[in-house]
Amino acid sequence: MRALILIAHGSKVIASNDEIRELTDNLREKARASSHEAMPSSFYDIILCGFLELAEPSIPGAIDKAVTAGSKHITIFPYFLSSGRHVAKDIPELVKERQLLYSDIPIEIAPYVGKMPKMIEYILKHLQDSKKA
Amino acid sequence: MRALILIAHGSKVIASNDEIRELTDNLREKARASSHEAMPSSFYDIILCGFLELAEPSIPGAIDKAVTAGSKHITIFPYFLSSGRHVAKDIPELVKERQLLYSDIPIEIAPYVGKMPKMIEYILKHLQDSKKA
Numbered sequence: 001m002r003a004l005i006l007i008a009h010g011s012k013v014i015a016s017n018d019e020i021r022e023l024t025d026n027l028r029e030k031a032r033a034s035s036h037e038a039m040p041s042s043f044y045d046i047i048l049c050g051f052l053e054l055a056e057p058s059i060p061g062a063i064d065k066a067v068t069a070g071s072k073h074i075t076i077f078p079y080f081l082s083s084g085r086h087v088a089k090d091i092p093e094l095v096k097e098r099q100l101l102y103s104d105i106p107i108e109i110a111p112y113v114g115k116m117p118k119m120i121e122y123i124l125k126h127l128q129d130s131k132k133a
Numbered sequence: 134m135r136a137l138i139l140i141a142h143g144s145k146v147i148a149s150n151d152e153i154r155e156l157t158d159n160l161r162e163k164a165r166a167s168s169h170e171a172m173p174s175s176f177y178d179i180i181l182c183g184f185l186e187l188a189e190p191s192i193p194g195a196i197d198k199a200v201t202a203g204s205k206h207i208t209i210f211p212y213f214l215s216s217g218r219h220v221a222k223d224i225p226e227l228v229k230e231r232q233l234l235y236s237d238i239p240i241e242i243a244p245y246v247g248k249m250p251k252m253i254e255y256i257l258k259h260l261q262d263s264k265k266a
Contacts, residue, residue, distance in 0.1 A: 008214070011215065013218055043261075079214060081212060082153060083148070085144075110263050117259075127208070128176075129250075130244050
């Protein structure tokens with residue numbers, strides 16, 4: 001049982017947090033659909049979101065949820081565009097605390113979304129497509 | 134002369150702002166390289182970045198720079214993942230002010246980066262690739 005936890009900053013604007021929850025739902029559906037196709041079986045059984053602040057669940061709360069649901073391996077995915085204090089320090093610190101608590105469950109942090117090697121191409125495509133639309 | 138201005142939040146962490154500047158440089162290079170290939174000629178002649186706060190240039194400052202450089206059409210691209218107050222309110226307000234000042238230069242706001250229709254696929258690919266790496 002592998003879990004993916006998408007971590008967003010969290011906002012005072014409820015719609016903004018809901019957007020992250022919806023993205024997580026869509027990610028879960030897509031990952032499930034893909035697992036019937038060509039995607040490796042090592043993909044995620046559980047996909048959750050968590051927030052650094054201002055919304056629930058918190059990062060420790062989301063990790064607890066994943067563990068309670070039976071996860072034996074957790075991937076934390078920082079949904080951040082650049083590596084400020086949150087990506088470099090706050091998230092790793094919170095994860096480290098939880099890792100001490102669940103020492104038999106590896107918790108790894110994936111590169112944040114802004115680090116996607118193809119981001120430049122994606123942006124140019126997005127701008128072209130939205131110009132056409 | 135068309136300009137693209139990528140707008141990021143801005144951070145107290147200098148490296149984080151530099152990451153945005155570097156992204157903008159890479160975007161400029163890639164767009165230039167692409168314009169020799171199959172990309173429409175209506176692409177961008179000028180690519181700049183601007184920051185909502187905590188870093189320079191500001192959004193009005195970046196628009197001024199684009200105009201001074203000869204832009205006749207400006208696209209603002211919010212480099213934000215969800216539509217909080219910044220995307221929904223702060224950026225449009227600053228743009229509107231500048232639009233009043235430069236009434237003969239259309240300034241349009243493109244959908245923010247979190248709105249890329251293929252974001253889900255990009256994320257899953259990114260997670261798979263970083264697992265392999």
